[in-house]
Amino acid sequence: MEILAYGVQADERPMLSEAFEGRHGLRMLDVFLTEDTAPLAEGVPVVSSSVNAVLDRAALTRLAEGGTRLVTQRSTGFNNIDLDAARELGLTVARVSYYSPYAVAEHAWALALAVNRRITRAASRAREFDFRLDGLLGRDVHGMTVGVIGTGKIGECFARIAHGFGTELLGWDIAQNQDCLDLGMTYVDRDELLARSDLVSLHVPLLPATEHLIDGPALARMKPDALLVNSSRGGLVDSAALVEALRAGRLSGVGLDVYEEETGVFFTDRSVRGITDDVLARLMSFPQVLVTSHQAYFTRTAVGQIIDATVRNVDDFAAGRSNENTLVAGSGDRP
CATH class of the missing domain: 3.40.50.720 (NAD(P)-binding Rossmann-like Domain)
Structure with a gap:
């Protein structure tokens, strides 16, 4: 599956690349996922967002219209995501329920x-x-x-x-x-x-x-x-x-x-x-x-656990499974 990861920090890039290598296609952007940047995911079934994404109804609608079926956020918090809108649009939304x-x-x-x-x-x-x-x-x-x-x-x-x-x-x-x-x-x-x-x-x-x-x-x-x-x-x-x-x-x-x-x-x-x-x-x-700049989570241990959970979210979605990280189980077809 093709994945577009938004808001990737420089120190995250090699860790993300290594984790997804041989499993799924991965492109990484340093820009955050918003309504304005959502069209960059046109035709991409899976997007991975960062904690500073703005996933309101407008952004999620653009993603859904572009063919995205899974949004997997690399954080525990999800107050930035309109879960009701995601549910209505048939999107699956996952997070990272645990890291160090x-x-x-x-x-x-x-x-x-x-x-x-x-x-x-x-x-x-x-x-x-x-x-x-x-x-x-x-x-x-x-x-x-x-x-x-x-x-x-x-x-x-x-x-x-x-x-x-x-x-x-x-x-x-x-x-x-x-x-x-x-x-x-x-x-x-x-x-x-x-x-x-x-x-x-x-x-x-x-x-x-x-x-x-x-x-x-x-x-x-x-x-x-x-x-x-x-x-x-x-x-x-x-x-x-x-x-x-x-x-x-x-x-x-x-x-x-x-x-x-x-x-x-x-x-x-x-x-x-x-x-x-x-x-x-x-x-x-x-x-x-x-x-400081929202860096409390930013240790090698915690980021590694976040990435591992993100990989599992994608693997489970591709296999038609939910897990404890799933916030919304979308109604749309799996890619």
Whole structure:
């Protein structure tokens, strides 16, 4: 079968090529899958999208009209896909239901440690041979109260690392994780978690119920010197409210690997053109804010697992099978 993979990063290319070699025909593009780029898949039965694809009804319609029957996304999240439209169009949609949770949890901790110990500012100064310590005062993580919002696989891994540092663990989720309880985690309601935590890390999916989970009132409940980390989905945080909280002198550190309007910006080079998103630009102007480009998943282990799952999704589709990654089993004929 012929496959067109969108949004392929340079480091992914050799891994994708090796995985599909001898199995299916594969072409790779660095552009993202949107309504405008969907016609590039004309006559191609299978497309593979990246997390920053915009798979709304218009884009899916163009794919279906062009003969695409399977969309397999190389990510766990699928809030960017209109599943109802896919179902109506007879498309099969699959994702990657599992990859290394350690990759994301470790990156979340890298962000937390970096903003706590002012690593970015210190490194920038050192490059200019400025070795003063002014403004670089951090806090011991040992003894902190760490609030974990979302205690699934990734949240559990984050909590295990926190436990190793010697922290008090608070958790919030719709269901309690026994492994987290065994670490000594205490489950509390969201307001209590926000009020008591020195560090809050987000590990829940983006759903209508979780959109802007961290809004203005939530930020006001947090300690003025708290740390906030989001390595899950940008829409969990009301970015404009976060800017206002920072302007008011609240929060001593913010680490963001995701941003609610990141589509079309993250995974691209804007060093020459700059960005037109005033909220993002304002966020990045605060010295206690560190933004990375949705790279928490981007380890050799995790990307390899994502690619392996994508290959299996294609193999199973070609054989007329569904698997645990299938979100929509299309009604259209198999190629």
